[in-house]
Amino acid sequence: MSLIVQKYGGTSVGSAERIKNVARRVAKWRSRGYQMIVVASAMAGETNRLIALANEVQSQPDPRELDVIISTGEQVTIALLSMALIEAGLKARSYTAMQVRIVTDSAHTRARIVSIDEDRIRADLEAGYVVVVAGFQGVDEKGNITTLGRGGSDTTGVALAAALKAEECQIYTDVDGVYTTDPRIVPEARRLSTVTFEEMLEMASLGSRVLQIRSVEFAGKYKVRLRVLSSFEEESEGTLITFEEDENMEQAIISGIAFNRDEAKVTILGVPDRPGIAYQILGPIGDASIDVDMIVQNVGHDGMTDFSFTVHRNDYQKTLKLLEPIVKHIQASGIVSGDRIAKVSVVGVGMRSHAGIASTMFRTLAEEGINIEMISTSEIKISVVIDEKYMELAVRVLHRAFALDQPA
Numbered sequence: 001m002s003l004i005v006q007k008y009g010g011t012s013v014g015s016a017e018r019i020k021n022v023a024r025r026v027a028k029w030r031s032r033g034y035q036m037i038v039v040a041s042a043m044a045g046e047t048n049r050l051i052a053l054a055n056e057v058q059s060q061p062d063p064r065e066l067d068v069i070i071s072t073g074e075q076v077t078i079a080l081l082s083m084a085l086i087e088a089g090l091k092a093r094s095y096t097a098m099q100v101r102i103v104t105d106s107a108h109t110r111a112r113i114v115s116i117d118e119d120r121i122r123a124d125l126e127a128g129y130v131v132v133v134a135g136f137q138g139v140d141e142k143g144n145i146t147t148l149g150r151g152g153s154d155t156t157g158v159a160l161a162a163a164l165k166a167e168e169c170q171i172y173t174d175v176d177g178v179y180t181t182d183p184r185i186v187p188e189a190r191r192l193s194t195v196t197f198e199e200m201l202e203m204a205s206l207g208s209r210v211l212q213i214r215s216v217e218f219a220g221k222y223k224v225r226l227r228v229l230s231s232f233e234e235e236s237e238g239t240l241i242t243f244e245e246d247e248n249m250e251q252a253i254i255s256g257i258a259f260n261r262d263e264a265k266v267t268i269l270g271v272p273d274r275p276g277i278a279y280q281i282l283g284p285i286g287d288a289s290i291d292v293d294m295i296v297q298n299v300g301h302d303g304m305t306d307f308s309f310t311v312h313r314n315d316y317q318k319t320l321k322l323l324e325p326i327v328k329h330i331q332a333s334g335i336v337s338g339d340r341i342a343k344v345s346v347v348g349v350g351m352r353s354h355a356g357i358a359s360t361m362f363r364t365l366a367e368e369g370i371n372i373e374m375i376s377t378s379e380i381k382i383s384v385v386i387d388e389k390y391m392e393l394a395v396r397v398l399h400r401a402f403a404l405d406q407p408a
Contacts, residue, residue: 003034003125003166004168005157005169006170007153008039008081009153010043010047011174011231012174013043018231019077020087021231022231023084023090025231026090027090037132039156041074041136042073042077047070047073050070053069067109067137071096071134074135085130090130093130094133097138101117102133102159103116104148106146110148113148113218116160121160122164135156136148152214154171154211155214157169158218158224162224171211172231173228173230174232176233177237177238178241178256180255181395185392190404193237193239193240194240195241195242195256202380204216223243254346255348257347257402259342259345259391261388264338264341265310265338266311266319266335268281271306273304274303280326281307281323284322290312291312291315292309294309294376304333341385344386346361346398347380348380351382364397370394371387
């Protein structure tokens with residue numbers, strides 16, 4: 001009997017009626033003869049409520065205790081969903097991550113899965129139960145509750161699908177698939193029937209909020225067949241995220257336009273152009289667990305250069321504070337910075353075999369008077385940093401320039 005893993009996000013289980021709707025959907029799949037594992041998130045808004053409550057009690061909540069608090073949201077959902085499944089006539093059991101031993105490292109609020117004890121789940125599946133598992137959470141080797149970070153329920157679903165060799169992992173959310181860009185900005189955006197793991201990984205890392213990036217990495221590593229679907233539509237094929245060599249992919253040069261407005265840019269002026277200077281600047285930034293995204297160092301002139309990089313906007317002020325002693329130590333001229341920038345990217349595996357993508361992108365932005373501040377490339381993407389006020393315009397004109405509004 002084939003196994004399907006389904007994951008339902010917070011909006012999908014946001015009320016008792018929506019939980020009942022999920023139960024009806026699961027019952028349909030069960031009636032087709034599939035074994036079922038269902039991973040559930042906390043009800044929409046619940047995790048934010050719990051974090052706010054913790055912040056009222058402690059100015060900087062202890063990470064271990066914060067994990068104990070925010071993991072309770074999923075526990076409520078899985079119990080309610082199991083009740084709804086039983087009410088619908090199915091055998092169902094709910095489990096926290098501690099009960100099925102989803103073992104993680106000890107990095108509270110951002111833990112990574114190390115192993116899964118699948119014996120208990122397999123026994124229940126063989127006995128005809130729908131197994132309902134709390135997403136987003138784990139337990140470390142010492143028995144401490146951990147959480148996987150925002151969007152971690154996606155990773156739980158993919159990890160269970162990998163461990164139990166599921167036929168498919170279906171991620172149910174409030175959108176019916178992966179689009180060429182955000183339809184709220186470009187109403188003509190199209191849903192993609194298929195997209196490669198490479199493209200999805202780039203889109204997730206560049207700001208697409210459809211899937212958590214770690215879940216895509218996990219799926220790619222363990223060859224998990226992944227599909228994005230809407231929990232609010234009865235019948236939809238969604239978007240299949242798969243391996244280019246295994247599927248008949250849409251032959252588009254560019255698959256989508258991704259964007260991220262949560263960026264800040266820092267430029268250190270008059271940096272001595274000598275070996276090791278980049279490490280002297282970025283080493284302390286990395287030690288403070290701040291992720292650096294794009295990096296540009298100008299060509300040296302008279303022994304000096306300018307060094308620019310971007311960080312998440314939430315880390316902007318912290319980064320500036322860390323740089324103050326560094327700038328003095330390396331005897332740089334000063335800092336110029338701003339947190340009103342955005343990153344816009346074109347993504348597509350077709351870029352490997354087609355020339356002229358960069359020139360089309362740059363010409364399109366120039367025609368609209370949009371200045372490019374930074375550029376970054378990989379085999380299948382080109383990203384630019386621009387003024388935030390031009391972000392939506394840039395997305396619209398690039399979507400049109402690469403004919404993404406046309407039927408595939």
